[in-house]
Amino acid sequence: NAGVMQNPRHLVRRRGQEARLRCSPMKGHSHVYWYRQLPEEGLKFMVYLQKENIIDESGMPKERFSAEFPKEGPSILRIQQVVRGDSAAYFCASSSYGQYTEAFFGQGTRLTVV
């Protein structure tokens, strides 16, 4: 059973470009979470999605950031018009239903904005 797959592992974008980060959850998992980790800082919750639905986006910046988890295919975190402050590691996790279940994390996408 493959784990949570994130790609790309490293992404370099110029200021003003768009960044698309992909997350394929573990097989059978319908819950996906995205986190951002700035250098030398902790993990910050961004958004929680189930298939085709955004459940909680309280951690998402109001502008330029969006997330989706379509019926088919991976979850996508999209950052438009990137700025230097977006440089961070972005982690995705997935779980099955239930608060007693564990969440499994991907290895992250390290975004560098130049």
Added chain:
Amino acid sequence: DAKTTQPNSMESNEEEPVHLPCNHSTISGTDYIHWYRQLPSQGPEYVIHGLTSNVNNRMASLAIAEDRKSSTLILHRATLRDAAVYYCILRGRKTSYDKVIFGPGTSLSVIP
């Protein structure tokens, strides 16, 4: 969200046991206690979780106080590979919408 409190950092000697404490005095009866860890430059990984009884797995043991207001993650023999940030998290059953919220965690250093 129910809160947890952990020491910022701890040190351990290699091959000795490590007890990582976590306080969660506002825990509700249906909250599960989860532990994750994050090794340098890697994504977080699940360690263990429990509700009321102590739990053991191949990675660690989880000791839960009788009143559930605190718990301790036990690494039986610390190795250099166990140097990581350890997060104690509560996951509730109040609603079906639940997100895993990380606090600052405990940074564990293992001394050779």
